[in-house]
Amino acid sequence: MYRQGYGYLIIMFVMILALTACSSSSIHDFNSGETATTKVKQEDTVYYPDKKADKAKNVVSADPKPLQDEDFEVFYQSHKIDKNTDIKELIRKWGYGEGYDNFNRGYVSGNGTYRRWSLSYPKYEDPEIDFVVLSKIELDGEELVDGESYLVAVSLENPKYKTKRGLKIGDTLGKVLQLYGQPTTVTNKSLVYSKNGLHLDVYWDTKTEKVDHIFIEYNMEKSVEQQRSGDYVEEDAQPDPDLEPYTIQKEQSFTTTLNGWGKVRFVSTLKDEETNNLIQGKFFLEVNSDKYVEKKILYEFPEFYGNNGRMIDKIKAVGFKDLNQDGRTDIVIIADYITGVNAHGIETLPVAGIYFQKKDNTYTTLPKLDKNINQTGHNQTLQNVIQYVSKQRINVQ
Incomplete structure (x- = not known):
């Protein structure tokens, strides 16, 4: 009887050790799972390279070593x-x-x-x-x-x-x-x-x-500088959006009729500025005639307000309308610019700018008006812009 009871105690002791080991293993597995989940969440954390510093602090290794x-x-x-x-x-x-x-x-x-x-x-x-x-x-x-x-x-x-x-x-x-x-x-x-x-x-x-x-x-x-120095470039050559550094945005390029220009092609492009690595919006009027084998640039628009220190992602919308009731055709541009990046890609916000046609048929911008349009949030759609501008007194010579 004594030997049988002693053997039973030994078996019980071994089972307790096994259960303890299993419990320890389970705890270890749970902690590993928690760590893995944390890593996934950290990788999905939004990262903002501009002003959203609060969320930026949540990024894994929020303070990596400076580049060397x-x-x-x-x-x-x-x-x-x-x-x-x-x-x-x-x-x-x-x-x-x-x-x-x-x-x-x-x-x-x-x-x-x-x-x-x-x-x-x-x-x-x-x-x-x-x-x-x-x-x-x-x-x-x-x-x-x-x-x-x-x-x-x-x-x-x-x-x-x-x-x-x-x-x-x-x-x-x-x-x-x-x-x-x-x-x-x-x-x-x-x-x-x-x-x-x-x-x-x-x-x-x-x-x-x-x-x-x-x-x-x-x-x-x-x-780039050395290779370009060896290229022969005509002094009077016009920029051609079909060639680098311009990339035509076909969905936002249109054939239209403008005062003083007749039937033309309005061309939206993105230009990669080599000087500062910013992708910028650039706009042209182009000849629209079958008799021209090569496209000819008629007019290059002034600097787009949305380029002001921003990286343009895409040209979002273009509208042609007489905004100040002077009988001339004005042009509204809305683009998306990049505000940051997260684990799933880029984040963007809209920015609007207007080209007002002058008496000589060329175009100009009103930076103060453009600034107000964007600061008040009237830049989401073409209708937003048109409604806001229609309430302003605008006189362009």
């Missing part, structure tokens, strides 16, 4: 890539990459002086990494060859290669904000982090809300 030059370095096959990377050394080490000749020797653009091209590894068809290079064209006997060359930018094309802080393709926007904090610039498809002429451009897929492209610029400004 080394944050723009990457490593490919244990080789450090930075703004001083020797292109010829890369070629000596890895060659030109499979498919170099089939892809027109990596050609991107050029003129008689410079050639912009890509050096892709391990192959051009499906690269892991892509180096953008600018080379001065030199003559070797009767053959044109790449002379002095330098690294313009590098593009990470495969998730196994990360930035210095660990960002890779496939990461969420929340992860970007977690690692880098407030971006220097926000566009409708990318976050840009800049320091000392170096730029880390993080592009995302608007459907998956994940990083799909990482582009690091080392000597972009220098390359």
Whole structure:
């Protein structure tokens, strides 16, 4: 009896230990689940790079380390890539990459002086990494060859290669904000982090809300200036919205009839200003006639009020109406501008501006009126703007 009771006690003791272990394991699992949930919530936290500081404090790593030059370095096959990377050394080490000749020797653009091209590894068809290079064209006997060359930018094309802080393709926007904090610039498809002429451009897929492209610029400004200096440009050439740096907004471009101009094409465009990286709205009147094979710019409108220090996401609405009852056609523009970014993409607000037609048929703006329209919130729709302006006394000469 004694032995049987002793054995029973041992069994009971073992069962208590097992239950204790299970309980401990359950607690550990619960805490892990809570931590994971917290991380998800933190990644979804809204991040505002402008004035909404209260919510910005909730972002994971709300105070990431300031950017350093080394944050723009990457490593490919244990080789450090930075703004001083020797292109010829890369070629000596890895060659030109499979498919170099089939892809027109990596050609991107050029003129008689410079050639912009890509050096892709391990192959051009499906690269892991892509180096953008600018080379001065030199003559070797009767053959044109790449002379002095330098690294313009590098593009990470495969998730196994990360930035210095660990960002890779496939990461969420929340992860970007977690690692880098407030971006220097926000566009409708990318976050840009800049320091000392170096730029880390993080592009995302608007459907998956994940990083799909990482582009690091080392000597972009220098390359643009050098390549442009080798281009031949006619002094009297008119800007053409069909060419860079203008991108036509087709849904907000219309054929219309305006006083003094007749039947014309009103063209809405977005222009990427190289000087400050802000996407700006720009508007033109264009010839509307089948007899012109090439479009001709008749008139370039004054600066759009909505450009005032803002990054334009899109041109939202355009309206043609005589707003001040002077018999001339005025033009109302509403655009969306970017106010911030969160884990799901960009956030926008509307901004309106008006072009009033003068007696000589050109157009002008009234910045004070534009400011009042936007400060009072009468900028949501064309009807909002028209109703507000109809109550004002406006005299344009």
